[in-house]
Amino acid sequence: MTTTIDGSRIARRIRQQVAEEVAAAALSGTVPGLATILVGDDPASAVYVAAKRRAIKEAGMRDFHRHLPHHATHDDVAEVIDALAADPEVSGILLQLPLPRHLDGMALINRIPVTKDVDGLTTASAGRLARGERGLRPCTPSGVLELLDAENIPLRGANVAVVGWGELVGKPLTQLLLSRGATVSVAHEHTTDLAAVTRAADIVVVATGVRGLVGPEHVRPGVVVIDVGIHRTPSGLAGDVRSAELDGIADRITPVPGGVGPMTIAMLLVNTLRAARWGAEREAVAA
């Protein structure tokens, strides 16, 4: 029988834990705060930012939001980031992607100080992840690891296939899994025999952006499948995995929605709390 991994429940528990730690920190006078920056009026981005702000407030953290017009220049956005970087009340900074095309996203993201990089997307954070140094890790791959931990699925020595080699999930997830002792195989658009890679795995994580890419022909019985994909379809949301076809084959599988999605926001809260603590430590050292 295939069990559905309840990401919503696990995410709720993490958010509750964060809220308790925030409440405890508030007693000593420090309240973590997240600054979200939205440039332009992309409807999907507006929905994502609103959800993040809501979660931040629900966890008892401070919500600093900046909304810039679509035609904002590089210098306009840079100025906002620099001001938030210098503001001790702001624990974390999140620049919502994608940005309007005339802006250089990577140059702007890299203005975020490593201690406030709650999305873990700066080059500095990527270097810290690569070298195993202290730093904030990207939210979605962190959420995948939290899901596996919550399900008591051991990673050390496990054979994991990561399908998709993107900046947001595949790349950092591969490093996180390896640092936990998993044997990792990475497949992507140039892979010639995807099934050969995924059928050798105990755990398959799919983050390709290709709807329904992975099905029963790709996995062996008893596999754990984590579906990071999310696609809007006429019949609702769907993932990169044909989940229904894996029923009775997979041991456990994440649903879409309600699997990895809720974990991403939960890990953003965790990262904001970590950023607040890191910032406080650095201030204590500097004082």
Next chain:
Amino acid sequence: MTTTIDGSRIARRIRQQVAEEVAAAALSGTVPGLATILVGDDPASAVYVAAKRRAIKEAGMRDFHRHLPHHATHDDVAEVIDALAADPEVSGILLQLPLPRHLDGMALINRIPVTKDVDGLTTASAGRLARGERGLRPCTPSGVLELLDAENIPLRGANVAVVGWGELVGKPLTQLLLSRGATVSVAHEHTTDLAAVTRAADIVVVATGVRGLVGPEHVRPGVVVIDVGIHRTPSGLAGDVRSAELDGIADRITPVPGGVGPMTIAMLLVNTLRAARWGAEREAVAA
């Protein structure tokens, strides 16, 4: 029949190319220079540094060497690095590892500016590699790719097993291979079935520091084997691969010595030349 990949010949060709480019650059008045820093009197380190300095001079580049006593403090070494970092004559800086135990190697390496980081070992360079940004890549994994390229072995879509997940080779090599479109599986000390990983591969790269770890039981016929290991034995140098046992099974294999080893120094010369050009570009922009 198994062919031996002649790393010495390929490295010689690359060094010759670098020397020609250095000679051409010298005509316009700029000579790249490498600063090597040796702390203490470890005999093996002294040999390595001497070999690097000799290669630098043979390529027509300037040799800046700093030798500090074993008891040098963090501040002593930091001061030397900072002076070299500020010196426009110095294109690249190499801090020879390992350092005496009382020194924090990572903190010192991270003082090297990313544009002069010819070993590619700073956190900043690791971040640039992870994000696919311009930067200097670690010499040994770059040398492995050069060997494969020189042998006209296609990487896009190839199944590559990387055995060993170390900072110097396995980690950066995995990212370099993936960025070239290879399907990569990474095995290491926690891997439960090494042969299952390596037998699925067209190319096996071994960088574990475990002498003779990989043998015929680990590979399929026709495989290409790259042996990064180097061990001193009573009967001479040996690698991580039992090469003699792979004769007639592997299609191509690197010898030890004369395989990957010479490539590491060749790529140091390439990186020093690249660093000199990068530095010149930045000065031109600043001027």
